[in-house]
Amino acid sequence: MSSATDPDAPARPDRRRDILDAALACFLEQGIEPTTIEAIRERCGASVGSIYHHFGSKDGILAALCLRALDEQSASMARATAGAPTPRDGVRGLVLGYLDWVQTDPIRARFLFQARPLVARGPRAADLAERARQRNAALLAWFEPHRASGALRDLPCEIYPSLVIGPAQSYSRAWLAGGEMAPPAVYREVLADAAWRAVAAPDACG
Amino acid sequence: MSSATDPDAPARPDRRRDILDAALACFLEQGIEPTTIEAIRERCGASVGSIYHHFGSKDGILAALCLRALDEQSASMARATAGAPTPRDGVRGLVLGYLDWVQTDPIRARFLFQARPLVARGPRAADLAERARQRNAALLAWFEPHRASGALRDLPCEIYPSLVIGPAQSYSRAWLAGGEMAPPAVYREVLADAAWRAVAAPDACG
Amino acid sequence: MSSATDPDAPARPDRRRDILDAALACFLEQGIEPTTIEAIRERCGASVGSIYHHFGSKDGILAALCLRALDEQSASMARATAGAPTPRDGVRGLVLGYLDWVQTDPIRARFLFQARPLVARGPRAADLAERARQRNAALLAWFEPHRASGALRDLPCEIYPSLVIGPAQSYSRAWLAGGEMAPPAVYREVLADAAWRAVAAPDACG
Amino acid sequence: MSSATDPDAPARPDRRRDILDAALACFLEQGIEPTTIEAIRERCGASVGSIYHHFGSKDGILAALCLRALDEQSASMARATAGAPTPRDGVRGLVLGYLDWVQTDPIRARFLFQARPLVARGPRAADLAERARQRNAALLAWFEPHRASGALRDLPCEIYPSLVIGPAQSYSRAWLAGGEMAPPAVYREVLADAAWRAVAAPDACG
């Protein structure tokens, strides 16, 4: 009597996942604010009550999706940076990891651009802030020794993220907005180089 | 019967302006979506009907504010670039003009970050798109000759804006979000340099 | 162009009154909690928005009706007591005034029994408490000189109201509950006498 | 197989009682209508299903508590009247028994004031009515012979209860409402005397 894959079961609800999937689709198709619980319900087949049983509120769904996306983004960047042999590889890795995540999961990337400001102002703002704080701390901790060693320009910590990720973020935002632009992968090297040039110590600008 | 200054008039203080001022304040305090016409009405003392007489809809108010802010931003960038003697001065000017506008009018800068995505999806999207198109065309027109002359890296047009403005935009966004960060002016040079390094031809990386 | 009585006007809305009348009827027919805004709307022909425009909330309607009924009750008691030549007439007047109001407007009397506890726990509790405080102060101010003069038993103020109104209230509640009981008017004298006996100084028990 | 004390049972602490206790606490803290099954569940640790298994519905819980309280009240009054040597002692006993119960169990007394009107309109109204009928019949049966003997005023049965219990009820209600009033025990004699004076035959007004 394995409970793992019982084909007779009523479609293995796993309600939580169904609801999140439906919500994400609705949010992207109609926008976050305009999406109604009813629309989500209709799409995933759950009942209104079930949705509230699992997530408590519309904001709860939004936060769950948002935090998840943020984690995946962070993970991609962490993977691309882990074990970087040189500061240059590390900085480039951050950009490449970011761009790869955007291109791999453009759905969630676009969603995250939309959802983040909303969550940041909503009732789950604290959760998001905490997650962002951790991520930022890790990032700055990575930069610090390299700056101390002279491999990076001697700049205040707070400006590094913008110099490194700013261009990639800007381009990703524009691409996801739906113009006729080339996908981020096309500019992987350009954006990674720009990041390195922006923060590399002057004599390392090679 | 001058309509300019009639001391007998019941303090007819340019309704349009009052309404826009009140709306901007509400949008920033409460957020754009949550702001109701009633809230704007209460703040500026006008009647609901008067607001609709002047702007037609909530989106009308939003678009008026948004386009105005965008124009001011463009103007600041145009001023800082106009008559730039070298490509380097031009690129740096774009960044400096952008940052100066943000620092001079942080209220409207913050508002623009919030309003733009909404207007871009709202009924006045066309107006915004047209304005953005013009601005972008001017920008690219400025880049083109320098690229052709070899002063700039040979990159597709679409990537330039992100390389140049991306970091400044990223930092401005973070600063306006209200953390404990130093004002953009502190990083004027850093950000302007980064922009130039990102787009300068390799042998001009000085 | 008299605006006073234009027979062609669309039934002289006076929305506020219409809404209150409809609400009272619904509250009595279905109970207060079970009455929905929709039911009130349907009965008075106003729109949901109009109801909220005038009263702000369901509690607002309830409070308006409740306070109004309480005022009328107080007025009836005040009338019956005003200019009472003797303490006995005054005490009896309170009871008679109360009973007359109940019998004259049993609709509102029954409503008040139901509404008061709800309002006392709702968001408008303060309004009700203030009104009750004033009324009680007036009542006690009336009793005090008579007690001081020895016409009334020497009892703490707080017990007077229960001794005087308690029986009348108890009977009114039972009658309004809809049994087969005789109307309060039948027991006017009995209840008024009981009130006087309960508070009269021992040697005045005649 | 004693069902009384099974030491192996997982602290089976009489679910029914736990649920009723939790419900009573919730009803008093939050009000009856606002109390949700979920709130009761959280407080007593039982599951929703278990609550329904035992009581069938929210009204079932309410009725159980209400009827129980009413029985205790009746019992207290019956005890205080039982074996009363004179009509005066009997009448006074009703009042004293009522007040003693209120003071002994103010929690349930307050609850009963709130719950009774609700139960009287709810699906268990019949149970309550039957219980009230029995109680009233007993009361009137007690009064009847004394009235016939001339010890009590010659009044219709229906007015006796209000004359006797009205003041005590009125004061109890006010005290339980939470003001700064003295506890009912302070006025035991006053209220008992008032009851007797109200129903005693004229020549017995001593």
Added chain:
DNA sequence: AATGAATGAGCCTTCATTCAT
């Protein structure tokens, strides 16, 4: 130009109750 009462579609959320395990 101004006013503000009126409109009404629509939304988020609640909650008593059921039932498969």
Added chain:
DNA sequence: GATGAATGAAGGCTCATTCAT
């Protein structure tokens, strides 16, 4: 007896917008 996920009807309330004055 116990559990708790699931149900879904229903309700209070919001708010952009209209329009008669």
